[in-house]
Amino acid sequence: MDKAQQDALKKAAGIEAAKLVTNGMIAGLGTGSTVRFLVDELGRRVQEEGLQFTGVTTSRRTQEQAEGYGIKIVDVDDVDHIDVTIDGADEVDKNFDGIKGGGAALLWEKIVATNSNKIVWIVDESKVVDTIGAFPLPVEVIPFGAGHVIKKFEAKGYKPVLRLDADGKEVRTDENNFVVDLHLGRIDHPRELAEDLINTVGVVEHGLFLNMVDTVIVGDPNGPRVMTNGNK
Numbered sequence: 761m762d763k764a765q766q767d768a769l770k771k772a773a774g775i776e777a778a779k780l781v782t783n784g785m786i787a788g789l790g791t792g793s794t795v796r797f798l799v800d801e802l803g804r805r806v807q808e809e810g811l812q813f814t815g816v817t818t819s820r821r822t823q824e825q826a827e828g829y830g831i832k833i834v835d836v837d838d839v840d841h842i843d844v845t846i847d848g849a850d851e852v853d854k855n856f857d858g859i860k861g862g863g864a865a866l867l868w869e870k871i872v873a874t875n876s877n878k879i880v881w882i883v884d885e886s887k888v889v890d891t892i893g894a895f896p897l898p899v900e901v902i903p904f905g906a907g908h909v910i911k912k913f914e915a916k917g918y919k920p921v922l923r924l925d926a927d928g929k930e931v932r933t934d935e936n937n938f939v940v941d942l943h944l945g946r947i948d949h950p951r952e953l954a955e956d957l958i959n960t961v962g963v964v965e966h967g968l969f970l971n972m973v974d975t976v977i978v979g980d981p982n983g984p985r986v987m988t989n990g991n992k
């Protein structure tokens with residue numbers, strides 16, 4: 761699949777998911793190239809159809825895009841609930857375990873997700889996998905002592921790589937932390953791994969989102985396909 765085809769599938773999933781946002785809702789808005797299509801569609805509806813909703817964003821990038829359309833954005837601490845959060849994902853398997861954080865937004869995404877009544881992911885079909893882990897698992901790490909965290913990961917065989925930008929500088933998250941990507945190949949025991957990562961001092965959060973999502977909208981060449989999680 762070339763990039764244009766993949767973008768078409770992402771866009772179709774984003775437009776389909778935008779239908780879930782209706783007047784008066786508080787909606788969490790994720791981050792990434794798929795979510796950009798969602799926000800474009802929501803912005804269009806705000807401007808052309810008078811849709812009124814309040815957004816809670818998971819990154820400064822999404823906030824800027826949404827506010828550019830005149831979408832009202834508030835801080836996560838200024839709402840008492842979030843009706844639905846729509847976000848992208850890097851991988852998701854049939855158990856609805858997924859990896860997120862390819863765009864370094866995993867921490868805010870997990871905070872918004874865990875405070876949402878419903879979580880929806882929008883992905884193209886290439887993200888639906890049998891076993892997660894081919895996509896390097898992002899882990900958000902405090903800069904102080906990050907070298908020691910990386911050494912601990914190396915000793916455990918996690919194959920960590922500190923994420924750098926195009927200029928060779930450490931990527932910083934919206935909380936000014938580093939991202940370490942674990943090149944695991946496959947993750948057979950995601951719950952044990954999640955437990956180990958979150959108990960490592962210096963780790964703020966990891967990109968394993970295990971059985972959190974309610975619905976996955978998959979951009980498919982035959983039209984958007986919906987996968988519903990019956991185990992939540």
Ligand SMILES: O=C[C@H](O)[C@H](O)[C@H](O)COP(=O)(O)O
Nearest residue numbers: 792793794861862863864865
């Ligand atoms: O940190 C970024 C997020 O978790 C994204 O939602 C995820 O990486 C998917 O992004 P994209 O839609 O660009 O593939």
